[in-house]
Amino acid sequence: MASLITCPHCGTRPKEEFSIRGTALARPHPAASEEDWHAYVYLRENPKGRYQEYWHHAGGCRRFLIVERDNVTHDVFSVVDAVAIRGMSE
Amino acid sequence: MSLTLFHRHVLEDYLAGFEAKANPNHLSVIRRPAIFSVLAHRGSEVLVEDGLKSIESIQLRNCAPGEWLVVSTTSGASTIENLLGEIAGASAVDQSDSRVLLQISGPNVRKILAKCVAVDLHADAFAIGASANMLCCHVAANLARTGADTFEITVPRSFAGSVFEEMMEMGREFALTAAFAD
Numbered sequence: 001m002a003s004l005i006t007c008p009h010c011g012t013r014p015k016e017e018f019s020i021r022g023t024a025l026a027r028p029h030p031a032a033s034e035e036d037w038h039a040y041v042y043l044r045e046n047p048k049g050r051y052q053e054y055w056h057h058a059g060g061c062r063r064f065l066i067v068e069r070d071n072v073t074h075d076v077f078s079v080v081d082a083v084a085i086r087g088m089s090e
Numbered sequence: 091m092s093l094t095l096f097h098r099h100v101l102e103d104y105l106a107g108f109e110a111k112a113n114p115n116h117l118s119v120i121r122r123p124a125i126f127s128v129l130a131h132r133g134s135e136v137l138v139e140d141g142l143k144s145i146e147s148i149q150l151r152n153c154a155p156g157e158w159l160v161v162s163t164t165s166g167a168s169t170i171e172n173l174l175g176e177i178a179g180a181s182a183v184d185q186s187d188s189r190v191l192l193q194i195s196g197p198n199v200r201k202i203l204a205k206c207v208a209v210d211l212h213a214d215a216f217a218i219g220a221s222a223n224m225l226c227c228h229v230a231a232n233l234a235r236t237g238a239d240t241f242e243i244t245v246p247r248s249f250a251g252s253v254f255e256e257m258m259e260m261g262r263e264f265a266l267t268a269a270f271a272d
Contacts, residue, residue: 012210
């Protein structure tokens with residue numbers, strides 16, 4: 001487990017401050033088919049290697065971050081605010 | 091039936107029996123600070139921050155982008171509320187009863203805090219005036235540096251007892267004492 005995460009707002013923090021909220025998937029369109037929504041809610045790839053996850057900085061700025069990390073080597077490649085990638089503020 | 095309600099601090103029981111004389115390393119509990127949380131509306135973050143910085147009687151604590159804690163030990167909550175109400179694009183909520191303000195100071199304060207938080211508090215990384223939300227003794231708290239050897243911690247009221255006891259435990263080897271500020 002990657003133990004130090006550099007939050008874009010708070011700086012380098014230990015993983016205990018965060019709560020992992022699962023794979024960062026793109027949300028389907030509200031009118032998408034039931035199969036798409038079922039896949040979005042329940043089905044996960046469980047990849048080995050590099051992937052993106054939502055991390056909630058519960059002990060700090062309380063922002064949702066998208067952490068790109070490798071679950072084999074524990075490398076963290078990038079940490080960005082979820083708004084920056086998903087455009088949630090719009 | 092008449093009922094007299096008076097303010098009783100949540101740490102009153104925890105502080106009973108502590109020695110009256112403060113040691114160099116001292117934790118002082120501010121009895122009734124005015125604490126507000128302020129959120130900036132989308133797009134007015136910069137304006138709100140400038141507005142908050144122009145108020146003299148408050149101390150500003152960073153929480154998150156567009157979110158601050160406003161702390162005042164000199165003005166009352168209603169005064170602060172009026173001042174914050176004048177800032178356009180900001181929403182402020184009185185948190186005075188929900189937060190406890192602890193001030194820890196002394197020559198060994200960084201060694202004590204090193205056992206409580208996982209953030210680098212060296213003056214180069216966390217200068218005077220810096221503040222941030224972080225886990226302090228397993229509780230999400232706001233830590234601010236107010237002097238070279240002085241830090242202020244804002245913790246949720248219901249966690250204040252546990253944070254206080256853990257900090258006293260961590261400060262025991264440095265003879266940390268505690269008392270109310272007044």
